[in-house]
Amino acid sequence: MTTNADKLLGRWLNTNHETRGIAECTVARDDDGINVSVAGVGEDGPIQWPAARATLLENVEEEAGQRTNVLLATFDLGFMRAETHMRINKGVFVIVLFATFLDGSGRANYLNREFFYRQP
């Protein structure tokens, strides 16, 4: 039987082919829970982020008539911390990212939201 959480599993590709942000995201389950892997768009190819353990939360409000789950995951990149949440709305996988720079580069902490479709 497919649970609501299982609907989040899989490989998700950015709907925007010209994104300069997250290229793709893979959500996988193991014995200990759910892991999330993200690849960012790089100069010469994708940049693989360190995988993050996700916290699974139930979305208590229906979205588009669907009961859904949400993933909460923090990626520690050393120079940057990316706090994200991920959910599905009408089949679209949504990643909301809050980026905090830790390297003193002067860049502003920022937020972004991107949309993904399931790899066919």
Add this chain to the structure above:
Amino acid sequence: MKMQFAQICDLVETESIRERDIDRGALVGNWINSNPDTRSITRVNVFEADGKLQLQAFAVGPGGPIDWGTTTAGVFAAGPASRAGAGFAATFDLGFAEVRLQAMIMKGLLVLAQFHLLKDDSGRASYFMREYYAKTHDLF
């Protein structure tokens, strides 16, 4: 030293932008839930104090609003080279629960993602909510 980045949109040259350099004008205000039947946070007051963005939240209670108190929020811009405030993140530690908030402005609405992480032994599950808030203002 070469600038590190995890996605190419982060590879930007910019003058140093400190948190206090980010314009909080769009964030500051008294925000009320668009859903009058909400059973969660009904009102959020966002203000500045000592150069920091502060957040006071009120939730629906059985006998009237429950004041969660005030916490400091981190300000987030629209991009790594932007000075336009686009949202904030904050955490309320209520003892029995930790509530993490991630907020962003969209078309004048404050979209508030709420992560209610239960810490007590009540057996209640942690949960997520996403609600919309409008900024109150004087009449047009």
